Amino acid sequence: MAWMVRALAGPVLWATLFSGVYALHGLGCARGWQQQPVLWGDLHHMALWALWGAGLAGHVMLVRTMPCDQGIRRWLIVAGAWIGLVSSAFTLFPVTILSTCL
Amino acid sequence: MTDIPPNKAQRALHLHRELDRVWADDPGLRGFFTSVNHGTIGLRFMATAFVFFAIGGVLAMLIRAQLATRKGAFLDSELYNQVFTMHGSIMMFLFAIPLLEGLALWLLPKILGARDMAFPRLSALGYFCYLFGGTTIVLSLVFGVAPDGGWFMYVPLSDKVHTPGVNADVWLLGVTFVEISAMAAAVEITVTILRCRAAHMPLTRMPLMAWYLLGTAAMMLIGFPPLILGSILLELQRAFDWPFFDVSRGGDPLLWQHLFWLFGHPEVYIIFLPAAGALSTIIPVLSRTTILGYGAIVAAILGLVFLSFGLWVHHMFTVGIPHMALAFFSAASALVAVPTAVQIFAWIGTMYGGQVQFRLPMLYIMGFFGTFVLGGLTGVMLAMVPFNWQAHDTAFVTAHLHYVLVGGFVFPMLAAVTWWMPMISGRWRISGLGETAFWLIFIGFHGTFLIMHLTGLLGMPRRVDAYPGNPEWEIPNLISSVFGMVQAMGFALFAFDMVMQWLFGRRSWRNPWHAPTLDWAMPLPAPSYNFASLPTPLHGDANAVLPLAKGQGLLPGAPRGHRETLVVDAASGRPDHVAVLARSTALPVWTAVAIGSFFGLMLAGLYWLAPLGIVATLVMVWRWGAIMGVERDLPPIDVAPGLNLPPHFHKRQTLAYTGCIAFLVADGTVFASLLFAVGFLSVIAPEWPAPGAGYRAVPMLFATAAALLSSAFVVYAARRAEGCRGAPDAAIWTRAGLCASVLALICMCGLAAGLDDPRRHSRDALRAALLGYAAVHGIVATMLALRADRDARTNRLGAERRGAIPAWRLFHQFWLTVTATGVGIVLAQEVL
Numbered sequence: 001m002a003w004m005v006r007a008l009a010g011p012v013l014w015a016t017l018f019s020g021v022y023a024l025h026g027l028g029c030a031r032g033w034q035q036q037p038v039l040w041g042d043l044h045h046m047a048l049w050a051l052w053g054a055g056l057a058g059h060v061m062l063v064r065t066m067p068c069d070q071g072i073r074r075w076l077i078v079a080g081a082w083i084g085l086v087s088s089a090f091t092l093f094p095v096t097i098l099s100t101c102l
Numbered sequence: 103m104t105d106i107p108p109n110k111a112q113r114a115l116h117l118h119r120e121l122d123r124v125w126a127d128d129p130g131l132r133g134f135f136t137s138v139n140h141g142t143i144g145l146r147f148m149a150t151a152f153v154f155f156a157i158g159g160v161l162a163m164l165i166r167a168q169l170a171t172r173k174g175a176f177l178d179s180e181l182y183n184q185v186f187t188m189h190g191s192i193m194m195f196l197f198a199i200p201l202l203e204g205l206a207l208w209l210l211p212k213i214l215g216a217r218d219m220a221f222p223r224l225s226a227l228g229y230f231c232y233l234f235g236g237t238t239i240v241l242s243l244v245f246g247v248a249p250d251g252g253w254f255m256y257v258p259l260s261d262k263v264h265t266p267g268v269n270a271d272v273w274l275l276g277v278t279f280v281e282i283s284a285m286a287a288a289v290e291i292t293v294t295i296l297r298c299r300a301a302h303m304p305l306t307r308m309p310l311m312a313w314y315l316l317g318t319a320a321m322m323l324i325g326f327p328p329l330i331l332g333s334i335l336l337e338l339q340r341a342f343d344w345p346f347f348d349v350s351r352g353g354d355p356l357l358w359q360h361l362f363w364l365f366g367h368p369e370v371y372i373i374f375l376p377a378a379g380a381l382s383t384i385i386p387v388l389s390r391t392t393i394l395g396y397g398a399i400v401a402a403i404l405g406l407v408f409l410s411f412g413l414w415v416h417h418m419f420t421v422g423i424p425h426m427a428l429a430f431f432s433a434a435s436a437l438v439a440v441p442t443a444v445q446i447f448a449w450i451g452t453m454y455g456g457q458v459q460f461r462l463p464m465l466y467i468m469g470f471f472g473t474f475v476l477g478g479l480t481g482v483m484l485a486m487v488p489f490n491w492q493a494h495d496t497a498f499v500t501a502h503l504h505y506v507l508v509g510g511f512v513f514p515m516l517a518a519v520t521w522w523m524p525m526i527s528g529r530w531r532i533s534g535l536g537e538t539a540f541w542l543i544f545i546g547f548h549g550t551f552l553i554m555h556l557t558g559l560l561g562m563p564r565r566v567d568a569y570p571g572n573p574e575w576e577i578p579n580l581i582s583s584v585f586g587m588v589q590a591m592g593f594a595l596f597a598f599d600m601v602m603q604w605l606f607g608r609r610s611w612r613n614p615w616h617a618p619t620l621d622w623a624m625p626l627p628a629p630s631y632n633f634a635s636l637p638t639p640l641h642g643d644a645n646a647v648l649p650l651a652k653g654q655g656l657l658p659g660a661p662r663g664h665r666e667t668l669v670v671d672a673a674s675g676r677p678d679h680v681a682v683l684a685r686s687t688a689l690p691v692w693t694a695v696a697i698g699s700f701f702g703l704m705l706a707g708l709y710w711l712a713p714l715g716i717v718a719t720l721v722m723v724w725r726w727g728a729i730m731g732v733e734r735d736l737p738p739i740d741v742a743p744g745l746n747l748p749p750h751f752h753k754r755q756t757l758a759y760t761g762c763i764a765f766l767v768a769d770g771t772v773f774a775s776l777l778f779a780v781g782f783l784s785v786i787a788p789e790w791p792a793p794g795a796g797y798r799a800v801p802m803l804f805a806t807a808a809a810l811l812s813s814a815f816v817v818y819a820a821r822r823a824e825g826c827r828g829a830p831d832a833a834i835w836t837r838a839g840l841c842a843s844v845l846a847l848i849c850m851c852g853l854a855a856g857l858d859d860p861r862r863h864s865r866d867a868l869r870a871a872l873l874g875y876a877a878v879h880g881i882v883a884t885m886l887a888l889r890a891d892r893d894a895r896t897n898r899l900g901a902e903r904r905g906a907i908p909a910w911r912l913f914h915q916f917w918l919t920v921t922a923t924g925v926g927i928v929l930a931q932e933v934l
Contacts, residue, residue, distance in 0.1 A: 002671045004305070008287035013410035018412050018430070023781065025427055030785040072306045072397045079401035083408070089413060090437050101424045 003069055004062075007076040010062050010084020017088050019054035021095065023049055029101040048095040059085035106638045106677075117371065117634040117651070117659045124660040125217070125631040128686050136686040138222035139630055143229050144208025145526065148519075150229075153200035154236055154688070158192035161185050163590055166550075168722035170583035172569050172576050183250035184269070188243055190253030194369065195277050197237045198511055203228070203287040205518060206315050210291065212525075212621035213309050215300030215637035217667040220293040220757040221286075223684045227285035228290075235279030235701070242272040249273035252565065255336070257347040261486035261893055262340045267703060272758050274333045274700045275535050286911065288322035289764045293757055296672040298622065300637040303675040309619050310399060314379030317403045318372055325368035326341045328644060328778075329772035332361030335779070335871065341709055344867035346779070352864035354787040356377040356421060357779055363414035364775070368505060372409040373744060375403065377514035378434045378445055381467060385449050386821040387617045389456030390465045402448075404442035409438045410562040419490045435485030440775040442478060446471075466517035469544045470509055472778055476828045477505030480555070498558025501551045508547055514594065516543075523600065526615050529607030535599040542592030549585025553578045575716070576588040580916065598812065602664050613644050618821030625648045634658060636668050656741045663728050668741070669750065669757060673891055680739045681757050683748045684729070692721040715891060720885065727889050730758070731898035762909050766916050769879075775921050776875060780868050792865035802856045806925055809849035813822060813880075813918045815842045820911040823890065828901040829844050833894040836907070840887040843914070847880045864930070872924040879917040886910035 023048055028034065034046035041049075062081040069077060127133040127142055137143065168174040177185060207225055211218055219225055247270050251260040260270040295316045299308065316455040335346045336358060345351035347358050386393045393399070414432035415423060450471075458464065462731065480502040483489050493499060497792075517670050524530055557578040569575050613622040620637055621628075622644040635655030637646060646655070653659060657666055657680065670676060700715025731751065737748035750756045784790060819839030823832050830840040855875055860870040886909055893905030 002532045004673065007404065011404060015408055015411065018434075022427060022430060024783075025424070026785050029424060072400070076306075076404070078402060078406060079397070081403045083401065085450060087412075087434075091205060091430055091434040094426050094433065098426040098429055098849075100426050 003067070003073045006067055007073075007080035010059060010081040011087070012084075013055065013058055014084045014087040014091075017052070017058075018091060020055075021048060021051055021092050022087060024048060025100065026040050034047065034100045042100075044100045045095070048100070052095050055088055055092075058086070059088055105540055106640070106656065107744055108640060108649065109635060109656070110659050111649075112653040112655070112658060114648075114651040114653075114761040116631065118655050118663070120659045121631040121634060121783075122629065124663055124665055124685075125629075127630070131183070133686070135691045136688050138226045138686055139689065140207050140211055140596075141220075141628060141630060141632075144204045144206075145227040146198050147207060147232070149159055149204075150233060150236070151204060152195050154192050154196035154200075154240070156593075157240060158189050158197055159590060160194070160822045161189040163586065165189060166583040166586040168636040169579045171580070172573060173871060177567065179567050180250070181321040182245075183565075184243060186565055187249045187252055188239075191249060191273065191277070192236075193507075194253060195280055196232075196239065197656065198282055198373045198507070199234050199369075200236075200280075201515060202318065202373065202661075203232075203283065205376060205380075205515070205751070206291050209292050209522070210312070210315060210838070211630055211667075213297065213311055213619055214259075214295065214298060214622050214623070215292065215633065215642075216298040217405040217631050217636070218632065218683055219243070219290050219666065219908065220298055220681070221290050221761060222665075224286045224290055224692050224761075226690035227693055227731070228286035230691050231286075231697060232280050234275050234694055234698045235283075235685075238279070238532055238701075238705075239272060239276040240543055242276075243263075246622065247272060247830070249621040253828055254366065255358075256362075257336065257358040260336065262343075268707075270706055272881060274337045274340070275705050278330060278333045278337075278931050279701045279905075281330055284322055284326055285319065285330075285765075285768055287314065288319045288326070288768065289761050291319035292323065292764045293760045295319070297669050297674050297757055297760055297804065298667060298681075299670055300642065301668060301670060301677045302639045303637075303642070303670075305673055305675075310382040310393060310396065313400050313403055314375045318405045319380075321368050321372045321407055323768040324411065324509065324771050325372060327365075327768050328361045329365035329549055331772050331775040331779070332358055332365075336362075338867070338871070339874070341707075344862050344870065346783070346867055348864070349788055352783060352789040354864075354868075355782055356418070356786070357782055359418050359421065360414070360782065361775060361779070363417045364411075367414040367417060368410045370510075371406055373407070373507065374510040374779065377511045377518070378517035379469065379873065381449060382445075382512045384463050385467060386452050386456070387615050388459045388461060388467075389453045390459070391452060391456030393448065393835055394451040394455060395444075395516070396808065397476060398444055403926040405441035406438065407644060409434060409441065413438060416485055416490070420494045421488055425487075432485055432487050439478060439482055447473065449805065457666070463521045465537065465540045466513050466520065469857065470513040470517070472544075473505055473509030473513060473524040473547065475509075477502060477507075477803050479511045481506060486921045493558060494823070495564055497554050497564060498559035500564050500719070501554035501558060501785045504551045505545075505553075508551075516540075519600070521615070522621075523603060525621065525624075525626055525628050526608035527604045527607065528610055529603055530610040530614065531599065531603040532605055535595065535602065535874075536735035537596035539599055540541075542595060543589055544592075546585050546587075546589025547591050550589055551652065553581050554853040557582070579787045581780075612647060618643045620644065620646075622652045623650055624652070627925060631660075636672025637722055650903065655737070656745075664741075668747075671758075677741065677745065677747055678749050678755070679753045681752050689722065689725060693726070694717065696722045700852070705743045715736050715923055720881070724885065724889075727906060731893055735900055737901065745756055748902070759908050760836070760914070762912050766912065769916070770920075771874060773923075777923070777927065780872075780931075781839055783864050783868065783881050784931065787864065790865070791865075792863040802853060805849045805856065809846045809853065809920070810922060810925065812842045812846035812849060813914070813921060815839075816846065816883070816914050817911070817918055820890070820907060824903065824904060824911060827894075827899040827904055827907065833891070836887070836894040839910075839914075840884070840891045842883040843880070845879070847884060850877050850888055852882055869928060873929065876917065876921045877926055879920060880914070883910065883913045883917045886913050 028044035034042050036043040038046045127137040168176045195773055245266050295312050338344045339346050345353045347353045347355050368584035412434035416435045562575045610626050623646045635650050635653045635658035637655050641649050641655050668678050669676050669679050669681045703712040703715050725799045736749050738748050741747050818841045820833045823835035826832050858866040860867040889906040890910045
C-alpha cells in the first residue's frame with residue numbers, strides 16, 4: 001500500500017494546508033494580527049504567507065522526488081503530487097493579494 | 103505467484119444445490135427479518151429507496167400545484183413548510199444515499215468476484231435502521247408534526263424557541279437513525295473493496311465502478327460525521343439547553359451551518375460518484391470499445407474526493423465571512439470543475455472512439471450529459487462570489503441543484519437500473535415503454551427547471567408559498583408546474599415498465615449487453631451465492647461463466663456448510679485467508695429495534711428512560727460478538743490445488759479488524775469535528791471569554807490523571823494479553839485490563855461530577871460534550887475488554903486465535919488518544 005500512501009500524499013498535504021491556512025486566518029482576525037505591522041506587511045499576512053509558502057515547498061518536494069514505480073501506480077503518484085500542488089497554489093493564492101479580515 | 107491451478111470440474115447443478123442450501127434466505131416472512139445476503143439486502147435498499155422517491159415526488163407535485171398560481175390556496179403556509187422540508191429531506195436522506203448504498207451492496211461482490219459483502223449482518227442492520235428511521239420521518243407528515251425548517255434545519259429557526267414542537271426533533275433523531283445505515287454501508291464498502299476482491303486482482307486493475315465506490319465510501323466516512331455531530335449538538339441544545347448555537351451564551355448559529363455543509367457539499371459528490379461509476383461501466387460497453395483514460399479517471403476521482411471537502415463555505419457566501427476566506431472557497435469551487443471535466447471528456451472520447459448504440463441505458467446517459475453539464479456550468483457561476491450574492495436563496499439555486507442532482511444522479515441511476523435489471527429479474531424489458539418514459543422524464547425535467555433559472559433571476563426567493571405582489575413570476579411558475587406533472591408521468595411510467603419487465607418480460611439470455619465485467623459471469627437472475635467458485639486470474643471476465651459454474655475457480659461449492667468467501671491482501675490481491683460469514687439471523691433486526699427504542703424515547707421526550715435504549719443496544723451488540731470466535735483450532739481450507747488458506751479465526755488482519763480501522767476513521771472525524779466546534783466557538787463566537795471555571799480544580803486534576811493512567815495501563819495490558827494469548831497469563835492480563843478499564847470509567851464519572859453546569863456557557867457545554875464523547879468510547883472499550891476476558895476464559899484464545907483482543911487494543915488506543923487530546927484542549931483553554 002506504500003504507493004497508495006504516496007499517491008495520497010499530495011492531496012492530504014493540500015487538505016492539511018487548506019485547513020491550517022483557514023484556521024490561521026480565523027485566529028488572526030480574532031486576535032487582531034492585521035493591525036500589527038511586520039516588515040512591509042502585517043503579522044496576519046506574514047503568518048499566512050509563511051504557512052502557504054512552507055506548504056508549497058512541501059508540495060514541490062513531493063513533485064520532485066518520485067519513487068521508482070511503474071505503470072498506472074506511477075501515474076497515480078505523479079497525478080496525486082500535481083493535484084496537491086496545483087490545488088494548494090490555486091485555492092490559497094488569495095493570501096497573496098487580499099485584505100484579511102474585511 | 104498468480105497462476106493458481108484450476109480446481110477439478112464438477113457438475114454445475116450439484117454445486118448450485120449445495121451452495122443454495124447454505125446461501126439462500128429463509129422462506130416467507132421469517133426470511134424478510136433474518137436475511138443477511140447482500141443480494142437481498144441490496145435489492146431491498148433500492149426498492150425502499152424508490153418507494154421513498156415516489157413519496158418525495160408526490161410532495162414535489164404538491165409544491166408545484168401550490169406555486170402554479172400567485173395566490174395558491176392548495177396548502178397553507180405551515181403545511182407548505184413541512185412539504186418542502188420533507189421533499190428535500192426525503193430525496194437526500196431517504197432516496198439518494200440509500201439508493202447508492204443498495205446498488206453498492208447488491209453489485210460490489212459481483213463485480214469484485216466475491217460471494218458476499220464483508221459484513222452481512224451489518225448490511226441487514228443498516229437496512230432496518232434505514233427502514234425504521236425513514237418510516238418514522240415520513241409518518242411525522244401524516245401526524246402533522248413533520249420537520250418544517252428546510253432540509254438544512256438552520257439554527258436558530260430550528261431551536262427550541264422558534265420550533266417548540268417535535269418537528270425539528272423528528273429530523274435530527276430520524277436522520278441520525280438513518281445515517282447509521284450510511285456509516286454501516288461506508289465501512290462495508292471500504293472493507294469489501296480492499297479485502298474481498300478476486301484473487302490477484304490488484305487495486306490498479308479493479309473495474310472503475312469499484313474505484314468510484316471506494317471514493318464514495320471514503321467520502322462517506324469523512325463526510326457524514328460532521329452532520330452526525332451537529333445533529334447531536336443541536337438535539338442536546340433542544341433537549342437539555344446546552345447552548346452550542348445560542349449567541350447569548352457563547353454559541354453561534356454559524357457553527358451549525360459549518361457542520362451541516364461540511365457534510366452537505368461532499369454529499370453532492372457522494373451521490374455523484376457512484377452514478378459516474380455506472381456511466382464509466384455502461385458507456386464503453388454500449389460504445390463497443392474500452393474506456394478512454396482509466397488512469398486519468400482514477401486520478402480525477404482522487405482529486406474530487408479531496409477537493410469536494412474544500413467547498414462547503416460556498417453555501418455560506420452571504421453570512422458575513424471575510425473576503426479572503428470567501429476567495430479560498432470560491433477558488434476551490436471553481437477548481438473542482440476540472441476533475442469533473444476530465445471524466446466528462448473521457449466519456450465523450452470513449453463514445454467518439456467507439457460505435458455508440460442508442461439503447462435505453464444510453465438514452466439516459468444522453469440525458470445525463472444534457473442535464474449535468476448545464477448544472478455544472480451554473481455551479482461555476484454560483485462559485486463566483488458576486489454572482490452568488492445576487493442569486494443566493496432564489497429559484498436559480500433551486501434550478502441549479504436539481505440540474506446537478508437529477509442530472510448527476512437520477513439519470514445515471516435510471517441508466518444503471520435498466521442496465522442491471524436483466525440480472526436482477528432474469529428478464530428482458532418490454533420494448534417501447536422505457537423509451538417513452540425517458541422522453542417524458544427528459545422533457546418534463548427541462549420544462550420544469552430550465553425556466554426556473556429565469557424565475558430566480560427575476561428575483562423569486564426559495565421556500566415561499568405565495569407571491570401575490572409579483573405577477574411577473576406567475577407564467578414561468580405555471581410552465582414549471584405543467585412540465586413537473588409531465589415529469590411525474592414519466593417516472594410513473596418508468597416504475598410501470600420495471601414492474602412489467604419483472605412480471606411479464608421474456609427470459610433474458612446470459613450477458614445480454616456483451617459486457618466484459620465479472621458481474622455478468624453468472625446465471626441470470628444472479629444466484630444467492632453469486633459464483634459457484636470464485637474467479638482467478640484465469641477466470642477474470644464475463645467469459646468465465648462456465649468454468650466458474652463448474653467449480654474450476656477457487657473455493658468451489660460449500661462442502662463445509664459455511665458461507666465462505668476469499669479475503670485478499672489489500673493492495674496486491676494475494677489470497678490471504680478464508681472468511682466464514684454469518685448466516686441468516688434475526689440479530690440485526692433486533693439490534694435495530696434496540697437502537698430505535700433509544701431514538702423513540704428521545705423523540706417522546708422521555709430523556710431519563712432513553713438510557714434503557716442504550717442498554718438494550720449494548721446487550722444486542724454483546725450478542726453479535728458471541729459468534730465471532732471458536733474454541734478450537736480449525737484445519738486449513740482447500741482453496742485450489744496446492745493452495746490451502748487458514749480460516750479467519752486464525753488471522754489478525756481479519757475483515758473485522760480492517761472494519762474497525764475504517765470505523766475509527768469515521769469516529770475520529772466526529773472527534774475532529776468536535777475539536778473544530780471548540781476552536782470555532784472559542785475564536786469566532788461572541789460572549790467569549792467564558793465565565794471563570796468554578797470546578798474543584800485539585801480533585802478534577804487527580805481524577806483526570808487517574809483516568810489517563812488507568813487507560814494507558816489498559817493499552818499495555820491489551821498488548822501483553824495479545825503477546826501471551828496461548829499461555830495462561832493471557833487471562834490475567836485481560837482481567838487486569840478489564841479492571842483498569844472500569845477504573846478509568848469511574849474516574850471519568852468523577853470528572854463529570856466536577857464539571858460546571860453545561861447550560862451556563864457554550865464552553866462548559868463543549869467540555870461536557872468532550873467528556874461524554876470520551877465516556878462513550880470508554881464504555882465500548884470496556885465492553886471489548888470484557889469480551890476479550892471472556893475469550894480468554896472460554897478457550898477462544900490460542901497460538902493463532904486472538905479473539906477480540908486486536909479490536910480491544912485498537913479501540914483502547916483510540917480511547918486513550920481522544921481522552922488525552924480532550925484533556926489537552928481543556929488545559930490549553932485555561933492556559934491561553
